[in-house]
Amino acid sequence: MAINPADLTIAAALAHLEKGDFTAQELTQASIAAMQAAKPLNAMITETPEKALAMAQAADERRRAGKAGLLEGIPIAVKDLFCTQDVLTTAASHILDGFVPAYESTATANLWREGAVMLGKLNLDEFAMGSSNETSYYGPAVNPWRGPQGEKLVPGGSSGGSAAAVAAGYALGATGTDTGGSIRQPAALCGITGIKPTYGRVSRWGIVAFASSLDQAGPMTRDVRDAALMLRAMAGFDAKDSTCVDMPVPDYTAKLEDGVKGLRIGIPREYRMDGMNAEIEALWNQGKQWLVDAGAEVVDISLPHTHHALAAYYIVAPAEASSNLARYDGVRYGLRVPGKDLIEMYENTRGAGFGREVQRRIMIGTYVLSAGYYDAYYTKAQKVRTLIAKDFEQAFQRVDAILTPTSPNAAFPLGSKSDDPIAMYLNDVFTVPINMAGLPGISLPAGLNAEGLPLGLQLIGRPFDEATLLRVARSVEKAADFKARPDAWWSK
Amino acid sequence: MSLDKAAVAKIAKLARLKLEPERQEAMTAELNTILSFVEELQAVKTDNVPPLTSVAPMKLRWREDVVNDGGDPEAVLRNAPGRQASFYTVPKVIE
Numbered sequence: 001m002a003i004n005p006a007d008l009t010i011a012a013a014l015a016h017l018e019k020g021d022f023t024a025q026e027l028t029q030a031s032i033a034a035m036q037a038a039k040p041l042n043a044m045i046t047e048t049p050e051k052a053l054a055m056a057q058a059a060d061e062r063r064r065a066g067k068a069g070l071l072e073g074i075p076i077a078v079k080d081l082f083c084t085q086d087v088l089t090t091a092a093s094h095i096l097d098g099f100v101p102a103y104e105s106t107a108t109a110n111l112w113r114e115g116a117v118m119l120g121k122l123n124l125d126e127f128a129m130g131s132s133n134e135t136s137y138y139g140p141a142v143n144p145w146r147g148p149q150g151e152k153l154v155p156g157g158s159s160g161g162s163a164a165a166v167a168a169g170y171a172l173g174a175t176g177t178d179t180g181g182s183i184r185q186p187a188a189l190c191g192i193t194g195i196k197p198t199y200g201r202v203s204r205w206g207i208v209a210f211a212s213s214l215d216q217a218g219p220m221t222r223d224v225r226d227a228a229l230m231l232r233a234m235a236g237f238d239a240k241d242s243t244c245v246d247m248p249v250p251d252y253t254a255k256l257e258d259g260v261k262g263l264r265i266g267i268p269r270e271y272r273m274d275g276m277n278a279e280i281e282a283l284w285n286q287g288k289q290w291l292v293d294a295g296a297e298v299v300d301i302s303l304p305h306t307h308h309a310l311a312a313y314y315i316v317a318p319a320e321a322s323s324n325l326a327r328y329d330g331v332r333y334g335l336r337v338p339g340k341d342l343i344e345m346y347e348n349t350r351g352a353g354f355g356r357e358v359q360r361r362i363m364i365g366t367y368v369l370s371a372g373y374y375d376a377y378y379t380k381a382q383k384v385r386t387l388i389a390k391d392f393e394q395a396f397q398r399v400d401a402i403l404t405p406t407s408p409n410a411a412f413p414l415g416s417k418s419d420d421p422i423a424m425y426l427n428d429v430f431t432v433p434i435n436m437a438g439l440p441g442i443s444l445p446a447g448l449n450a451e452g453l454p455l456g457l458q459l460i461g462r463p464f465d466e467a468t469l470l471r472v473a474r475s476v477e478k479a480a481d482f483k484a485r486p487d488a489w490w491s492k
Numbered sequence: 493m494s495l496d497k498a499a500v501a502k503i504a505k506l507a508r509l510k511l512e513p514e515r516q517e518a519m520t521a522e523l524n525t526i527l528s529f530v531e532e533l534q535a536v537k538t539d540n541v542p543p544l545t546s547v548a549p550m551k552l553r554w555r556e557d558v559v560n561d562g563g564d565p566e567a568v569l570r571n572a573p574g575r576q577a578s579f580y581t582v583p584k585v586i587e
Contacts (some may be wrong), residue, residue, distance in 0.1 A: 199547050239555070311533050314529065322507065345529070363507055370503070382543030385545040
């Protein structure tokens, strides 16, 4: 049968593979061809077609032998923040020039163990710092959705390449990471589904660290069922990450269709912000109505410290980043720019190797951690973080999930916000509080705006209850019945 | 709290970042914009609120203090920008 990977979900492809309608090698070949036709999107930093075909061949053999894993033969792509053994890993930064890891991240190793096939490594904001993919050393990835006049739009970020590759249709799924919204915001801007699991659900080992108390990896897919399938394969205990929980991974698809009857869904009043985009607000109200119609009880809740989450985030995240990025010094890997002595070599290497946004965050982080300012900034932000986490804790005594918009706007034109860091940071106003509290959050496409661009809704769940979160998301997904797709202008 | 160019130069020194002279002014302005954005936190009442140390109530695991990896200098050194035998090389640090 003719294969168009853009028409397939992971679940549908698995059914076809199992029936023998096509092989993993045929599917992978179709994905590779579509990937290579999508070069104008600049979603890939490294393509690995030969590796993909070898993995697909092995997948076909395992399936024939009756040993198929959860994702056997499914072509996916990997955010270039995950270390992949013997494959260039860049974090979209000049400073990691030529870095070829000798090891594999646990999250990707889990996916390969379950039979997934790697198409290549995806573009992102440099070190995952950005909300538009424009801070990448390799140039911005482009959103498969275009503006009404054909304007090129950002795919969101930092997992912009991941969202673009899935929305464009060649990757059936992609890995993302989310420190302040980096899975959910690009998923919303590209019309796909993305889940940030609870902090500790997926191992962080082998993922280039940005802010270690906030970072969490998760899947980005075409729909909620695929997110459930892929999360199950990615998650699990890992002794190499001391914050990874030793807790069984459930089959997230088991109760996916159980509906929301009897569940209580909270609507946080503080998310209704002054000057809120009317289309976003209307979609949010629509989402609330869908849940009511499906039998949920929708209640107003208060998360009083929401307004301070973004400010606290922009202290905590840069502080952790400045520590984590101290390792890039030109000695052990990546770029080295010579200097007259060791200190000057460090300074030259880091000055040339890091882009502007990364440098800004290292500077802010260094400042808020420096003697005399630590308490005023860093300790203060961590206290505010306690208050934010408490808000959610109290809310979850009354509700089973929380519904909010994902992003305050749809995809915007390339270059329109890149000169104003604060305008860019505001993209994450609805997603950041969830990372601050370590909770699971999912974004799913729920409608189009007047310009025909996708908008997302976010659901927030209890710690380690991704199963309920996915089930609520599935209910919203059914009601939204989002079928729109970008026209494939890049391959015409 | 607002930073001047000298303070920014000092932070760059602490962060081991070479900041070209023509970037110093812009960097100073950008950092001050961000610092005034986060200033609002000072208004939040946090008396008797402990700083958050872990988002999930988790205890760090213990393990036996034994070597469980290593012995592969080639894998460790494969990305070195400069090496001699089984060592990284750096500019001379001892006169």
